[in-house]
Amino acid sequence: GEDVEQSLFLSVREGDSSVINCTYTDSSSTYLYWYKQEPGAGLQLLTYIFSNMDMKQDQRLTVLLNKKDKHLSLRIADTQTGDSAIYFCAEKRATHAGNNRKLIWGLGTSLAVNP
Amino acid sequence: EAQVTQNPRYLITVTGKKLTVTCSQNMNHEYMSWYRQDPGLGLRQIYYSMNVEVTDKGDVPEGYKVSRKEKRNFPLILESPSPNQTSLYFCASSLLPPRYSGNTIYFGEGSWLTVV
Numbered sequence: 001g002e003d004v005e006q007s008l009f010l011s012v013r014e015g016d017s018s019v020i021n022c023t024y025t026d027s028s029s030t031y032l033y034w035y036k037q038e039p040g041a042g043l044q045l046l047t048y049i050f051s052n053m054d055m056k057q058d059q060r061l062t063v064l065l066n067k068k069d070k071h072l073s074l075r076i077a078d079t080q081t082g083d084s085a086i087y088f089c090a091e092k093r094a095t096h097a098g099n100n101r102k103l104i105w106g107l108g109t110s111l112a113v114n115p
Numbered sequence: 116e117a118q119v120t121q122n123p124r125y126l127i128t129v130t131g132k133k134l135t136v137t138c139s140q141n142m143n144h145e146y147m148s149w150y151r152q153d154p155g156l157g158l159r160q161i162y163y164s165m166n167v168e169v170t171d172k173g174d175v176p177e178g179y180k181v182s183r184k185e186k187r188n189f190p191l192i193l194e195s196p197s198p199n200q201t202s203l204y205f206c207a208s209s210l211l212p213p214r215y216s217g218n219t220i221y222f223g224e225g226s227w228l229t230v231v
Binding site: 103107 | 207224
C-alpha cells in the first residue's frame with residue numbers, strides 16, 4: 001500500500017520516555033519528518049532525518065530509522081505534560097512521474113502525558 | 116519573524132455562501148500549498164503553487180479554487196461551500212518545492228471551517 005502508518009494513541013507517565021512509531025512504504029524516500037500539533041494550534045516541524053542516516057539526536061528527541069524495515073521512531077526522553085500533542089510522521093516521496101516530491105502523511109499519534 | 120498567517124481562524128458559514136480563506140507568508144517563499152485535516156484521514160493536499168500564476172491540483176481539489184497573483188498570498192476559495200468541506204485547513208509555504216531535499220515547510224496555525 002501507499003500508507004504511512006502510525007498507532008493512533010499513546011499514554012505515558014510524566015518523566016518516562018515516549019516512543020512513537022511509524023512505518024512507511026517507499027524505500028526511495030529521501031527525508032522523513034516528525035511534526036507536532038498541539039491542541040488548537042498548527043503544525044510544528046520537530047525534526048527530520050535523511051534516509052542515509054540511522055539516528056539523529058536533538059536534545060530530548062531521538063529519531064531512529066531502520067531503512068530495511070522502513071520503520072521510523074521518535075523517542076522523547078523525560079516526557080513532560082507540555083509534550084501532550086498529536087505527532088505526525090511524514091515521508092518525502094517521489095511522484096509517479098519521478099520529477100517531483102510530495103509529502104505523504106501518517107494519521108498522527110495522540111500522546112497523552114499523565115502527571 | 117518568519118510567519119504564515121491565515122484568516123479567518125474560525126468560521127461558521129452556510130451552504131452555498133462563497134468564502135475565501137486568506138494565507139500570507141513573509142519569507143518570500145515560492146512554494147505554497149493548502150491542506151485539509153480530517154479525523155481518520157490525516158492531512159490531504161488540496162492545491163499547491165510553485166510560483167506566481169502557477170497553481171496545480173493536489174489530492175482533493177474538488178470544490179476549491181486558488182489563486183496566486185502575488186508571491187506572498189495564496190487564498191483558498193470555496194465558491195459554494197458544502198457540509199463535507201467542514202474541516203481544519205492549513206496553509207503551508209517553503210522556499211523551494213518538495214523535490215528539493217531538506218526543504219523546511221512552514222505551516223499556518225490553521226483555520227477551522229464549519230459549513231452548516
